Amino acid sequence: MRDIFSQSTPIVFPKFEEKLRGALPDLPRLEAQVAQYMILNVGDLSFETGVSISEKVGVSEVTVSRLLRRLGYRGMRGLKRELRDELFDREPIQEGNEGAREVPEGMTRNMDLEYQALGEIYQQRASPLWGQIVQTIVEADRVYVTGFQAVRGMAEDCARRLGMTRGNVRFLAAHDGMLTEWLKWGDEESEKPSRCLILIDVVPYAREASILSGICSKEGHSLIVFTDEMCHWARNYTDLVIYASTRTGLILESTVAITAALNLMVNSVAGHYSTSLTERLDQWKTYTRALRLF
Template sequence: MNGDLERRLRADLHRFTRSEREIATYMLANLQDLPFETAATIAARVGVSQMTVSRFMRTLGYSGIGELKEELRESSLNPSLLLTDRAEHLKKRGPAGRDLHASLQLEIRALVAVYELVGTPLWQRVVETLCDSDAVFVAGFQTLGGIAADFAARLQYLRPEVGVLDGADGTFAALFGGKADAPALVLFEMRRYTRLSQLLAEQASRAGVRLIVICDRHCHWAHAHTEDVLAVNTESRLFWDSQSPFVSLSNLLFEDIAQRLGERATDRIGRLTALQQNFGAFLD
């Protein structure tokens, strides 16, 4: 059963060897896909041998991965494991559970709406701007500063000349006084809107900077400065509005940017990966 397997893996993580722990971690993150995996695909994704995967299956009490897959396929037919039913179970937790259920429904609808943006003329225009501009600057203030920094960090894996603007210099000189002839600005914004965001958007519009605003659906001033406005639904029953749609939209943009850049993105990722190895950026 999915639930039983998950509990067993989590309970025994600290007892596993390093290789076993890496396999278990992969399995926990991909439980729904395991019925379609093989020892070879798991081994390739985790970076271990097929023999190691097979031995781990026996450690878990299975004769092989085939037995595990059969068990998972049978359990997936159980209606209690359907997403809709699992969501309905939240309501049984009382008032707090009902709020969680309502918030989950809002978030699901918001994510579906994000996916529906993909391939639209607006979407294609934004992807082209992010690929073809001489430089791309990203800004987000207050609670969106982290989202903006993450967007810039991941975009620079795909293309050069990407920077974060925080306004600390008081002039945004990197954008308005830099060397790029045709820069672009990506501005993240959601309620409560900052004065700095609006001033930056106004100045970018006047300076002829290609402006992309990624914002919530209440951002009434964005369209006054650009036609490239990607608006997402951030409504939530939680204390804070949801930022999940911003992250999902970013992921989808990066996918299309990578596809459009093709070998340029692949080559750049390869060079940066080699640098990471040289500087020991990650644990093996």
Template sequence: MTNRVELLLRDRYDSFTMSERMIANFLLENMSGVPFETAASIGARVGVSAMTVGRFLKSLGYHRLSALKQDLRDGLGDAPWLLASASGAGLDERLRAETAAIAEVYRLATTPEWQAVATLLAGANRVFIAGFQSERGLAMGLSSQLGYVRPGVRLVDTAAGTFAEVTSEAQDNDVVVLIDVRRYSQHLRKLAEHATGRGVPVVIVTDPYCPWARDVAPHVLTAEVSFGHFWDMNSALGSMLNLLVDDVVRLIGEPQVHARLARLSAAYEDFIGFQGRGGTTMPARSPGGRARTKPARKR
């Protein structure tokens, strides 16, 4: 359900300064986590001062963060606040923040924007996926899972430097998925602009702090990564990608996906084989269906 805060932020988004966009992005993508925040903590996450957050809230008509929280509570219900009250004083703040971020991903999965992305991933002719820096692993995982449930999934070769899959192969009936978090690789923005300029649909998966993502891509999905650990945590992003694959399966149809998985499983068994019971390796089968055995060694 869209609430008053979300409507206000989206209605005025184009008029915001860069710093205000960063705060707005954080609020838009972390509605369920706002109950745990202060102006200072929001500023620390976004990279601005608490005073800047306060001035931004006043420009929206809120004299303090508690007034915005009340509007959110009216629109979102009690779930985030109940989580906070039930957590207990001994519960680690990072665990609460991470749990709230994953809960926010599940809320995001009910929105029209999410459904638009899932529909693209299910119906596009080809899906090109690229991840940058430490998010390359997320891109590999998404391409592997998505490749099991539908054909035409390609992991972009980011080492070659030409990004040929995006710059010369992708067409308007394909989709490009780019994954990165702050500090954002130059490749992310350049590839998004290049693909969008050629009419190729682009989906950016990132954190809530990227102030220009919505300027260069028609589809942006974000999840919180900053929970107070030394490194940013990708747990909410991983949950997001898993849910997307699950929705793609639903849109394609489970019977079709199961049929594809059966073919892939049979091919794997033919060429490699699966681990058998008791720790033994099941031998790969020959094209005729009989298990291949090694020839006896001559004595």
């Protein structure tokens, strides 16, 4: 089966992706945006042109051409030729994997892609970017978590889990509260508290996501985005972006990887409060027992 919104199961090109990731730190800003788009949408590049990529990223076609030349390709035709060669030379994913025999027929490919998506999250977990994200959350006076439509529940769950590890964490419902949480009150401290927004969004992206990101940037709040592999707009507002692959061949885009990323984030933040976390969790258990929730 295919994903409803993205319409295709991803094809990976590890050699090409490695080349792009290796070049990324030294690329000019606009070319880096194109490279990031290619990494996130590598499975669809066979259907792209220089014009289509430039329109989606918001750069000129010349910028796309410059990047291709820098990487050693003679235009999109040369790139597509290399991708085709890499695809044909690939070893079967499940070759030698005894565990695949226990997977129901037709689900092996899905399992491989779910494993791959989780692996990509753990790679990002090991990157310097992850440390910046965790430090941003830890240093913020107030943390807000938001998500829209189908991922609203995921965002609410993340806010509650994160709230167990540190104080001043709230789920932000932009529609319900109309951002009253960000209004300054008369008795508020004179020094503006530092705020951090964790935004979760996947395709089809909520209209409010980019609008709220813009407001967040304008107000000087820190912004962290957890999103899917097709999102290229998030970096217009922040460098603190974690990408989770969602196209694993299921009828709906998978939330396995993005859920794992959020769980790892909460765990990393908790590590900064090791001395007070036990006391905090004991207090929480006391409240839940008093309420007879469990």
